[in-house]
Structure formats: C-alpha cells, structure tokens
Amino acid sequence: MIIVMKNNICEDDLKRVSKIVIEKGLEVSVVKGDEQSIIGIIGDTTKIDPRLIEVDEAVDHVMRVSEPYKLANRAFHPDDTIIEVGNIKIGGDNLVLIAGPCSVESEEQVIEVAKAVKASGANILRGGAFKPRTSPYSFQGMGSNALDLLVAAKKATGLPICTELMDADYLDEFNEKVDIIQIGARNMQNYSLLKRVGQGTKKPILLKRGLSATYEEWLMAAEYIMANGNPNVILCERGIRTFETYTRNTLDLQAIPVLKRLTHLPIIVDPSHAGGKWWLVEPMAKASILAGADGLMIEVHNNPEAALCDGAQSLKPKKYDNLLKEIKELAKFTNKRIQE
Numbered sequence: 001m002i003i004v005m006k007n008n009i010c011e012d013d014l015k016r017v018s019k020i021v022i023e024k025g026l027e028v029s030v031v032k033g034d035e036q037s038i039i040g041i042i043g044d045t046t047k048i049d050p051r052l053i054e055v056d057e058a059v060d061h062v063m064r065v066s067e068p069y070k071l072a073n074r075a076f077h078p079d080d081t082i083i084e085v086g087n088i089k090i091g092g093d094n095l096v097l098i099a100g101p102c103s104v105e106s107e108e109q110v111i112e113v114a115k116a117v118k119a120s121g122a123n124i125l126r127g128g129a130f131k132p133r134t135s136p137y138s139f140q141g142m143g144s145n146a147l148d149l150l151v152a153a154k155k156a157t158g159l160p161i162c163t164e165l166m167d168a169d170y171l172d173e174f175n176e177k178v179d180i181i182q183i184g185a186r187n188m189q190n191y192s193l194l195k196r197v198g199q200g201t202k203k204p205i206l207l208k209r210g211l212s213a214t215y216e217e218w219l220m221a222a223e224y225i226m227a228n229g230n231p232n233v234i235l236c237e238r239g240i241r242t243f244e245t246y247t248r249n250t251l252d253l254q255a256i257p258v259l260k261r262l263t264h265l266p267i268i269v270d271p272s273h274a275g276g277k278w279w280l281v282e283p284m285a286k287a288s289i290l291a292g293a294d295g296l297m298i299e300v301h302n303n304p305e306a307a308l309c310d311g312a313q314s315l316k317p318k319k320y321d322n323l324l325k326e327i328k329e330l331a332k333f334t335n336k337r338i339q340e
C-alpha cells in the first residue's frame with residue numbers, strides 16, 4: 001500500500017502519518033520528493049483501511065498494490081486447492097458434475113432425478129430444502145424433511161449431496177446430513193452466516209457469487225469463511241445482474257479465467273440460474289468448460305412443467321444425458337478429468 005502525500009507538506013506531516021501506520025505494527029519507507037512525497041507501507045496491509053488514512057489532511061490518496069484477501073489469494077498459495085468429497089475431487093484437473101432439482105419436492109421426485117443424473121455421469125446431487133424466494137408467497141422448500149429425502153436419495157444412489165443453508169440455526173443438522181453446504185447468491189454478503197460456516201464446520205462450502213458482487217467482494221466473502229477456520233471453499237459463478245432483461249442474469253464467463261488467476265480455489269459454473277432458460281444451459285455449460293471451469297451445477301427435473309421452483313431453467317433427464325455426452329467430449333480438449 002502506498003500513501004501519496006499532498007504537495008508541499010512538512011516533515012511533521014510525514015511523521016504523523018507514518019506513526020498511524022507504525023502503531024498498527026507495520027513498517028514504513030518514506031520517499032521524499034521535491035514537491036511530492038510518498039510513504040510505502042511494508043507488511044500485512046489487510047488490516048489497514050485506506051479510507052481512514054485518507055482522512056488526514058496531508059494525505060492526497062492511498063493506493064493498494066496488493067489484494068485485501070490473503071488466504072484466498074493465489075499469490076500466497078500458488079497450487080490449485082483440491083477439495084475432496086468422499087472420493088470425488090473438486091479443483092485441479094478434475095471436473096465435477098453437480099445436478100438435481102432446484103427444490104426437493106417429494107421422495108419419488110428426488111430419487112428419480114438422482115438416479116437419472118447418476119446414470120448420466122453426475123458426481124454430486126443438488127436439491128434445495130430451504131429456498132430463498134423473492135416472494136414470500138412462493139414455495140419456500142420442504143425444510144428439514146427435504147434433508148431427509150436427500151439422505152434417502154444419497155442412500156439410493158451413493159451420490160454425495162449439496163444443499164443451501166440459509167439459517168445458521170440449522171448448521172448442526174447440515175453437519176450431520178449434508179456433504180457440501182451451499183451459500184446462495186443472496187447470502188454471499190451475509191457476514192454472520194459466513195462466519196458461522198467458517199467456525200462451525202469443515203464441510204466444503206459452495207459459495208455462489210452475489211447478484212451484483214465484484215470479484216473482489218466475492219473473494220472477500222470466501223476470505224470470511226477461510227479466516228474463520230474453514231479452508232474448503234468452492235466458488236460458483238451463477239450469473240450477475242446487468243441491464244439485460246431478456247435473460248434472468250448474465251453469465252460472466254470471464255469470471256473463470258480471472259478467478260483462476262486471482263485465487264487457488266476451485267470455480268464451477270451454474271448455467272441454470274445464469275440464463276433462467278433451459279435452452280441456454282447447453283451452450284453456456286459448454287462455453288464454461290472451454291473457459292476452464294472446474295465443474296458445472298445444473299438443475300434437472302423429471303417434470304419441469306410442474307416444478308415448484310425454477311422449472312423454466314431445468315433440463316429434463318434426457319437432455320441432461322445428451323449434454324453430458326457432449327461435455328465428456330469437450331473435456332478431452334481441456335486438461336480436465338471426468339470422474340466416474
């Protein structure tokens with residue numbers, strides 16, 4: 001971090017501003033110019049708020065030269081993080097395929113979909129039990145009963161399960177029953193929830209990108225979980241809000257190579273919530289694989305027309321099967337390994 005001082009300040013100003021930094025346990029390196037001087041801050045600047053230094057009247061502006069996140073930063077952890085869920089690996093040169101209904105609706109539904117996606121080659125079953133719906137009048141999910149149905153589907157297929165936690169009061173139950181805990185887009189900046197899944201579990205956390213989150217905000221959310229004790233974070237790009245209204249969201253494919261550069265954490269893509277339309281899932285899933293994604297999360301429903309949530313963006317099992325055949329071909333052009 002570099003503090004750029006105003007023109008023609010005096011020695012006392014330099015000393016006063018340097019003291020602010022030194023008192024925080026960091027070192028300074030002062031470079032005096034004829035007109036303008038700068039103070040370089042040496043050490044871990046993650047705990048410094050540049051805006052507070054800018055309050056001093058002798059300071060012109062403060063520039064960050066390194067990112068405010070540390071644990072999630074590739075600079076301090078060059079190798080890809082690989083997260084293991086049973087014998088499934090997420091990250092590195094492994095491709096993970098997560099699929100299932102938006103919401104668990106009944107035992108028959110979730111088991112039928114679980115068997116179908118497993119037969120197509122999916123590695124992990126998804127299914128919402130607690131649903132973050134825009135309207136309080138929409139289906140809110142079956143709650144704890146759905147967790148038991150997911151466990152039954154896991155028993156029937158052997159697929160590990162991934163489902164969304166909205167309320168930390170259920171964390172013990174999730175620890176007992178769930179393999180991957182999803183934090184949804186709307187809760188990406190729910191800092192008390194992020195702290196709880198940092199402190200209260202070592203289960204992998206699938207952290208979806210907030211609707212309007214920058215890469216840095218998203219990585220700072222991951223940092224919250226990691227700094228609180230859980231290093232197992234999987235990032236999931238699921239589309240962001242833009243001025244376009246034709247699609248539900250806009251899939252940010254650039255997030256994949258950018259995040260690969262900024263962080264060692266795995267990044268997967270959810271093309272279902274990105275486009276909001278089932279026919280956009282196939283092209284965007286393929287594009288994501290070619291852009292280097294570590295996996296896909298796709299909504300699959302056995303009867304999308306009657307789905308209680310997100311039917312319009314859900315693939316029928318047959319379509320998912322066809323898609324995975326193509327994904328397996330495409331994976332040959334990337335350095336990713338499909339897991340059986």
Ligand code: PEP
Pocket residue numbers: 102128132183184185186208238273
């Ligand atoms: C979901 O996965 O069903 C979901 C609600 O996702 P998001 O948080 O990305 O909207």
Ligand code: MN
Pocket residue numbers: 102103273299309310
């Ligand atoms: Mn959904």
